[in-house]
Amino acid sequence: MFEKTFTNVANGVAYRSGLPTTFILCVALVVVWAVSGPIFGFSDTWQLVINTGTTIVTFLMVFLIQNTQNRDGAAMQAKLDELIRVTEAQNHFIGIEHLTETEVEEIRDKCEKAVKRHAMESASRQGRQNAEAQAAQELKKSFGKTAPANARKSSPAKSGRTSAKAGGAVR
Incomplete structure (x- = not known):
């Protein structure tokens, strides 16, 4: 239940964060913050507001976007594995995403040769x-x-x- 809810929230946030409207809203927020500087006398609290807000948003977005990318990568890998399985491609390529970087490089070199x-x-x-x-x-x-x-x-x-x-x- 929690996993499904988290997946839906992560998908929604990742999608909305990439919209042009979201970017415009963020730029507007920064402009409002900058314009309000003289009103608050460019105080430490005024600076702390933008620093804290951007830090929290960045911290949370890292996990949401990473979750979305992990699922997208796993889904893409499953699709590629299925294509390899049903074609005349070599089935030993299925699952190579779990190998070490060195092992993947060796396979890549063999393929290039x-x-x-x-x-x-x-x-x-x-x-x-x-x-x-x-x-x-x-x-x-x-x-x-x-x-x-x-x-x-x-x-x-x-x-x-x-x-x-x-x-x-x-x-």
Whole structure:
């Protein structure tokens, strides 16, 4: 019961504290305080009012905002875990938010290395595909629009040599 009430209050305060109206009200309060300085003779009590008020509000807001951020972070993590679980992603990433900073950095380094390795493999694969496509174009030019059946099955890029029929020498 208390937890639900606290959650509702924390959500409401966190939401309202981020509104432009709240900011304008706070600025207006500071302006009223500053303008009232001459009335109170810029006394120690006058200064103590703003210092005490801002300290109390800041102290309470830290806990309310931290509570809201903790819940938002946990909810986001649960959603990401569910996406990882239902896709082809690696399930061992579920729960890594509970690891130490060093362990998370190690996982991040492994992921970055995997991305670089994948990019290199992808570029190599793309290069092979481009070479195969270029060889197929050359075959089409040599034989017209229809290449012989055996030329279609084994392209020069795959076999590593050029067909004598295609106008090149066998290596």
